[in-house]
Amino acid sequence: RKEVEQDPGPFNVPEGATVAFNCTYSNSASQSFFWYRQDCRKEPKLLMSVYSSGNEDGRFTAQLNRASQYISLLIRDSKLSDSATYLCVVNSGYSTLTFGKGTMLLVSP
Amino acid sequence: DADVTQTPRNRITKTGKRIMLECSQTKGHDRMYWYRQDPGLGLRLIYYSFDVKDINKGEISDGYSVSRQAQAKFSLSLESAIPNQTALYFCATNSGGTDTQYFGPGTRLTVL
Numbered sequence: 490r491k492e493v494e495q496d497p498g499p500f501n502v503p504e505g506a507t508v509a510f511n512c513t514y515s516n517s518a519s520q521s522f523f524w525y526r527q528d529c530r531k532e533p534k535l536l537m538s539v540y541s542s543g544n545e546d547g548r549f550t551a552q553l554n555r556a557s558q559y560i561s562l563l564i565r566d567s568k569l570s571d572s573a574t575y576l577c578v579v580n581s582g583y584s585t586l587t588f589g590k591g592t593m594l595l596v597s598p
Numbered sequence: 599d600a601d602v603t604q605t606p607r608n609r610i611t612k613t614g615k616r617i618m619l620e621c622s623q624t625k626g627h628d629r630m631y632w633y634r635q636d637p638g639l640g641l642r643l644i645y646y647s648f649d650v651k652d653i654n655k656g657e658i659s660d661g662y663s664v665s666r667q668a669q670a671k672f673s674l675s676l677e678s679a680i681p682n683q684t685a686l687y688f689c690a691t692n693s694g695g696t697d698t699q700y701f702g703p704g705t706r707l708t709v710l
Contacts, residue, residue, distance in 0.1 A: 497638075521697040532688055532701035533641070576641070580697045584629070584648070585656070590640035 493589035495577050501595045506567045510592045512577030513559045521580040522553055524562050526573045527591065533576055536562075567596045601625045602702035604689050610708045617676045619705050621689030629692050630672035631699065632656075632664060634685040641688065647672055648694070679709040 495512040502508045514522075522539035537544065539551040539560055550563040560577055577589035602623045611617055621630065632644040633656075643656030645664040653664060661683060665673045676683055686706050690699040 523698065530686070530704075530706075532703050534701070535698055538698065584694075584697065585631070585643055585646060586697060586699060588641040590638065 493577050493579050493587050495589040495592045497590060497592060499593040499595050501597065502567050503597055504567055504569060506596075507563065507565045508567060508594065509564075510562045510575055510577075510594075511559055512561075512589050512592075513557075514577075514579045514587075515558070516579060516582060516587070517558065518582045519579045520582075521586075522551075522560050523578040523586075524549075524551060524560075525576040525578055525588075527576055528573050533588075536575070564594075567594075569596050569598065572596045602689060602691055602700055604687075604702040604705050606705060607703065608706045610710065611679055612710050613680055615679050615709075617679050617707065619674045619687055619689075619707070621672045621674070621702055623670050623689075623691045623700075623702075625691055625693075625700060626669075627691040627693045627700075628669065629694060630666065631690040631692075632662075632672065632674045633688045633690065634658070634683075635688060635704075636685050644674065676707075676709075679707075681709045683707065684709045 492515045524536040525533040526536045527533045539553045543552045548565045552561045574591040574593045576591045581587045605620045631646040633641045647666045663675045689702040692699045
């Protein structure tokens, strides 16, 4: 079974902090990588795709290390509204996705 | 209007009842998926369909069936609901050119 592993957290950080999440994946044939955000009892929403060269979207930076099969997400200057569960997602080689169980982030005032 | 809609949003039913969850999308995507989410287990794929004549089992298809009535509609049925099918169910879609999936708002199903 193809797995995606994440630390479930929760990560408790104050506003303005920088926080990083990592995940590892087992399917070396995976070609597409994503971070999704999920608010409590809501649907997952795409936060950002992850590219081999690393990519940034405002306060969010994603990195991919294919050799070690891990993906990271860095959030700078955390906001209260960043509180959510962050899902690491990897394609499974059959045009389907495998989701990690998520890392919970709690940003406090 | 939302691009991916699910009905009902909440449902409470009894063991042994037949239940149908419906998903519709206006994104024009060919591919549709059904997932369930349980606390601590993450999202797990139940069934998926790449076009109207294509149905594939996912990781946990036992106890479920699906129907792809049209490109825009994908229904999930529980023929005889059991309590361990209590979960949050999500429908998702994507186009063939990308792996990015777009989710509906979810259906919260409780089987008593």
